[in-house]
Amino acid sequence: MSSNRRGVGLSAFTRNHISTAQYASHGNALRSAQSDSLQTQLSVFQSLLHQFSVTHAKDIRSNPTFRAEFAHMCNAIGVDPLASSNAGGGKAESGGSFWAQMLGGSVNDFYFELAVRVVEVCRDTRAENGGMIAVAEVRQRVQKGKGIGGGMEVSDDDVLRAVDSLHPLGSGFTITKLGHNQMIRSVPKELNIDQSTVLEAIQVLGYVTISMLQINLSWERARSIAAIDDLIADSLVWVDKQAEETEYWSPTFIHDTGGQ
Structure with a gap:
């Protein structure tokens, strides 16, 4: 009895091993077929895209x-x-984009x-x-x-x-x-976060002052001054000292409003 049981166990192991190999082989075949199908579809689509581009080149x-x-x-x-069409290893003579x-x-x-x-x-x-x-x-x-x-x-x-x-x-x-x-x-x-925040505020408000930054952003005065000084150093804001409190404008905002 024990001998028969060992025989059945070995036979089952062999059958399981064969089934696993068959599944793996079948999976590889399916992946290969799918890859070939996708390549064919891509080639057809590119051909149609080429025809479309030639037909509608003027547009x-x-x-x-x-x-x-x-x-x-x-x-x-x-x-x-x-991008260059040669990036994928195409023929050199095809050249160009x-x-x-x-x-x-x-x-x-x-x-x-x-x-x-x-x-x-x-x-x-x-x-x-x-x-x-x-x-x-x-x-x-x-x-x-x-x-x-x-x-x-x-x-x-x-x-x-x-x-x-x-x-x-x-x-x-x-x-x-x-x-x-x-x-x-x-x-x-x-740009650091504070610089970006100031520039976004200028887009909304038109200009900012140190006190406006303190009130609207709950920043300390030193932080507001540091952010403005960095923007001035990079020529990203213009300074207007004609008002009661110095105003800081973005040249981009000035050009946008001037062109409207």
Whole structure:
């Protein structure tokens, strides 16, 4: 009896081992089939995207909303419109970016030229704003300039993509959010929490004073003065001593209200 029991146990162990191996083999086959299916679907989608871009090339180049939607479609399948197509080990002769391959380089050249203009605007206004400027103001200044895509309309989304395209160059250009406004920071220095809070307060109130910071933020006078002094040192606020108490204004806020 004991011998028969040992035989049944060994047999069950063998069958269990075979079943495990079969399950593993079947799982690998399923994963392989799914991977092949996804690759096929991706290839078909990219082909359709190519046809779409060729058919609607004019709209993509001239219409910023259409251009943004097309870029979102590219990103949805993991294609960065401004990234090199060779990053994945593609053929060297294909060259260029996805935009360049799809549209003959015209849109890619547009973003390159726009990035150059964004850098110029940030550089030209740095003495006024300390290297922090609203995306909307950059867009307005660029649209007033010459030679941007042959008069092509520029959107905030275009400006943001142009700034993103500068990252591989290590340019130090970053996008930061203050309140409801997106800002381009063109100097490699991060704002601390107190500086950001003061700038957000200026966006809401138009300007601040030391006493306003003390009352509205419950800060001690020394903390308020330190935050303001840091912003003045970075040229991020302007000082107005004409009122009873010294007022501190953001040059960005002044430009925004002046343009309305």
